[in-house]
Amino acid sequence: MFTTLISAAELAARAAGSVVLIDCRHQLTDTDYGRRAYAAGHVPGAHFLHLDEDLSGPRTGDNGRHPLPDVGRLALTLGALGIGPETQVVAYDDAGGMFAARAWWLLRWLGHEAVAVLDGGVQAWQAAGGALDAITPARGHGGFLLRPTLEATLNADQLLALLTTPTLRLIDARAANRFAGQDETLDPVGGHIPGARNRFFQLNLDADGRFKPAAALRAEWLACLDGQPAGAAIHQCGSGVTACHNLLALAHAGLGGGRLYPGSWSEWCANPARPVATGA
CATH class of the missing domain: 3.40.250.10 (Rhodanese-like domain)
Known part of the structure; x- marks a missing residue:
């Protein structure tokens, strides 16, 4: 498997x-x-x-x-x-x-x-020599089995309540310029959630577009987590998509278990009452 x-x-x-x-x-x-x-x-x-x-x-x-x-x-x-x-x-x-x-x-x-x-x-x-084709396979009737979740989430209110926690490890997967509040083109407000650390998801990849070896990712992520366990970290990005890339990298490195904030920056900044930070 x-x-x-x-x-x-x-x-x-x-x-x-x-x-x-x-x-x-x-x-x-x-x-x-x-x-x-x-x-x-x-x-x-x-x-x-x-x-x-x-x-x-x-x-x-x-x-x-x-x-x-x-x-x-x-x-x-x-x-x-x-x-x-x-x-x-x-x-x-x-x-x-x-x-x-x-x-x-x-x-x-x-x-x-x-x-x-x-x-x-x-x-x-x-x-690797694999072919492509243009044939659309038939779809059938469902047999998918819902089972207890293997991934944890939290919502905006839960995250807001944690922002003053000294041990918070909130990881933002966006590019550094968007994290800093510069060149924002996807969301109406630039910046990041206060207390977040920036770990651009593309840093998980080698130059050939494949994931870095597990040992290399483990070392990089342990430095990013700075002494906090991977399972206690919270991951977000612009809209809850590329944060999953960081979670996949952590799982590949044997450091899984972090939580996803699905709404991420695009949800967070939609409410002007929530705090915003800018800069690196």
Whole structure:
């Protein structure tokens, strides 16, 4: 069973039909990109799930840009892909796992342990000699089993109550300029949650777009956590998507267990009563 990452070679070695593949390709500034990319060519047998429509819930204006989907609705969607209680699921994208990590986290949120991200994404698949096709597999009826969650969350009020805790480790996965309140183009307010530390999710990757070795990630993350246990950390980003990448990196490094603040900065800054910090 693969529970964090799977290489292209390991995926290719799996027997046909033994894995359910989820194509998570997306671009925040071109929300139809994933559909076009999937139609042009995808890993054979893969199903496409859209970040906004399948892997997020409805927006209300104050619950962030990518609120968590309804549990029952997501379970039906996953079941229709043929995901049963013991099915190995592999999610991939073409952005270093930026969006595939969201699918990984969501399946774990619903209690499904056998889910991994294709390390290096579609590029690694093709570099290893893997073909793409444009055939859309049939969908069926659900058999997805909801089980106790494997991932923990907290809401904005719970986080607000913790901001003055001296041992708080709140990790923001956005790029340094957005964390500092500069060049903000996705949300109406620039800055970060007071007390947060910045750990850009792309620091989890090597230059080839694959995750760094587990030992290297472990050392980097222990320095970032600065003496606090990984399980006590809280993770956020702009909208609850790339924070999942940091959680995946921690799990790969053997340091899992942190909580996700799903609403993240886009929810936090929607309420002007919540405090905002700027600068590095």
